[in-house]
Amino acid sequence: MKIDGFRGQLITADHAEYDTARTVWNGAVDRRPRLIARCGGTADVAAAVRFARCHDLEIAVRGGGHNVAGTAVCDDGIVIDLSAMRAVWADPAGRTARVQGGALWGDVDHETQAHGLATTGGIVGHTGVAGLTLGGGIGFLMRKHGLTIDNLLAAEVVTAEGEILRASADEHPDLFWALRGGGGNFGVVASFRFALHPVGPTVMAGPLFWAAGDTVDVLRFYRDFISEAPDELGTVIRLGTVPPLPVIPEDLHWRPAIAVACCYAGAVEDGERAVRALRRFGSPLVDLLAPMPYAVFQGGFDDTVLHGWHYYWKATDLTGLSDDAIAVIADHAYAATSARSYSAMFHLGGAVARIPRDATAYAARDVAHNIIIDAVWLPDESGDHAATESAWARGFLKALQPHRAGSVYVNLLDSDDTARVREAYGDHTYQRLAEIKAKYDPDNTFHHNKNIRPS
Ligand SMILES: Cc1cc2nc3c(=O)[nH]c(=O)nc-3n(C[C@H](O)[C@H](O)[C@H](O)COP(=O)(O)OP(=O)(O)OC[C@H]3O[C@@H](n4cnc5c(N)ncnc54)[C@H](O)[C@@H]3O)c2cc1C
Structure with missing residues (x-):
């Protein structure tokens, strides 16, 4: 196999690296492309696209390979693989x-x-x-x-x-x-x-964990706390079990818990002040908030979502954190069978909401909260766990129905969510995207993704 003008690596089924190269983050995805074109630079990417067009090959494009739907890899076609282009x-x-x-x-x-x-x-x-x-x-x-x-x-x-x-x-x-x-x-x-x-390099950051039984109280407090929080304070809620990380005392590992992860993008002293009330709330199981290098904090969650585990996601934007929404969240968050399953909620707003809705194709600027329900199981648990964990995620999403904002972040859609692409954009933005698609990709060459059809 040869591609004119291509200097990267070509990997086919008979290559020793084929099985590694076709693997993506979500171990539940198992596709067998005809060819993986691992590009060395822009010229290789262009050569690979031209080759695929010329041979009428299905194209998948791989960046980090993290999309839960596994769109970075396709069956039978070509993967235009940028994983060697990390400079x-x-x-x-x-x-x-x-x-x-x-x-x-x-x-x-x-x-x-x-x-x-x-x-x-x-x-x-x-x-x-x-x-x-x-x-x-x-x-x-x-x-x-x-x-x-x-x-x-x-x-x-x-x-x-x-x-x-x-x-x-x-x-x-x-x-x-x-x-x-x-x-x-x-x-x-x-x-x-x-x-x-x-930013930093030292920032006030880290998670605080409370027992799962405190979830309603923590979320109600959190709702009021963030309504006054400065833009510098970014927070993400995680509901599930305490991950078995070395920085966390071993007796807490796998205990059902709610965490608020914080990162203050400003002076450490201001960050200490900004998180003080949160740290004093209730009786945290463990408080890992501390001045630390931003890059260390950013890598702190890496081992909680390992490559090769099996994942199934459901997600939605939320209208807010009303008492009713909090009650639904507390009821469902800990009902998964697998100790690895969890859900996460980002707090948006601030600078996100100050940019006009039509300035970019990200439509849901006014949404302040979303939720990702992340069903996780290990490869050797696939049988029943695949069914029970996925049913948990779907049931949780269904229970949230009255609190859904009618939009969803496109990057959180799974492979059975293709009908929800329009929900990610809303009609107006979707239509504008479809027109631009018609100009730059009228044949829908790039369709192995959260597809916008040319119109
Ligand atoms: C553990 C985990 C944590 C996450 N955390 C966050 C988060 O904090 N914030 C957030 O916003 N999202 C987050 N996400 C979601 C993330 O944004 C999506 O999974 C995203 O698709 C990952 O990009 P990737 O390049 O790794 O994906 P890939 O699977 O490589 O690509 C996904 C799709 O993107 C397109 N694509 C990839 N590379 C290119 C390229 N170079 N040119 C054109 N198209 C390309 C292709 O259509 C491809 O199918 C997280 C996902 C995971 C699994």
């Missing part, structure tokens, strides 16, 4: 970073924090920059610095024709708009340029 070049003087399309957030935090800089990224270091950014990008810094896409300055894109374009506010602005939330529908992004901001 990050920080420019501290210009406060920007250029990031290749296969980089992970841990790569970005590592390089940018060397200069005391950061941009809004995901909360798990092994998540891919590309897929996360193209869907919007939520994380601890977003209330202060906006979504990841709000920090995107430019992207180098390989189109469905194999052409290399630069999209920015001044070049192909329609494409630039669509890339900021519209997912992998418009081309393969070979590199991104992001704005950076001073």
Whole structure:
């Protein structure tokens, strides 16, 4: 097998690395592509796209390989694999970073924090920059610095024709708009340029855990606490069991618990003040909030969601944290069978909500809370666990029906959620995306994703 103009690695079923190369983060995904084209740079990406078009091959595009639906890999077709393109070049003087399309957030935090800089990224270091950014990008810094896409300055894109374009506010602005939330529908992004901001490197951050029995009280307190919180304070709730991390006392491991993870993107002393009331609330099982390097904090959750475990997600935006919504959450959050299953809720708002709704393709700017119900089981538990854990996630989502905002973050949709893509955008944004899709990818070449059909 040969691709004209391609210098990367070509991996077919007879290659020793084939089984590793077709694996994605979600171990429940098991697809067998005909060819994996592991690109070394932008020219390889363009050559691979042209080859796929010419041979009428189904295309999957792989960034970090983290999408729960496993869209980074397809059966029979070609995977345009950017996993070897992980370089990050920080420019501290210009406060920007250029990031290749296969980089992970841990790569970005590592390089940018060397200069005391950061941009809004995901909360798990092994998540891919590309897929996360193209869907919007939520994380601890977003209330202060906006979504990841709000920090995107430019992207180098390989189109469905194999052409290399630069999209920015001044070049192909329609494409630039669509890339900021519209997912992998418009081309393969070979590199991104992001704005950076001073963050840390030492920040006040960490999680606090309370016993599961305290969930209603903690969530009611949390609701009031964050209503007054400064934009610098990013928080994520985690409901499940205490993960068996070395930093947590062993006798607490696997105990049902609610955690509030905090990160204050400002001076440590201000952060200490901002979290004081939370730390004093009730009787936490353990308080791990402390001044720590931002990059260390960002990697702190990596081992709680390992590659190869089996995952099934359900997600929705919420209208708010009413007493009723809290009661539903407390009722369902701990009813999973597997101790690894959990749910998480991000607190949005702040800078996210200050950007006009139509400035980018991320439509749900006014939503302050979402929930991800994450069913997890181990590969050798697949049988009944797959059914029971997935049923738990679906039942939890159903119970939340009265509290759903009518929108969902596109990056959280699983493979059985394809009918919900419109819900992620709303009619107006979806229509505009479909028109831009018709201009840049009229044949829907890039459809192995949360697809927007050209119109
Ligand atoms: C453990 C975990 C933690 C997460 N935490 C967060 C979080 O904190 N914040 C958040 O916003 N999201 C989070 N997510 C969701 C995440 O945004 C999505 O899973 C996202 O798709 C991951 O991107 P990826 O590049 O790793 O995915 P991949 O599976 O590689 O790609 C997903 C899709 O993105 C498109 N794509 C990928 N690379 C490119 C490219 N270079 N050019 C064009 N299209 C491309 C393709 O359509 C592909 O099918 C998390 C996911 C996981 C599994």
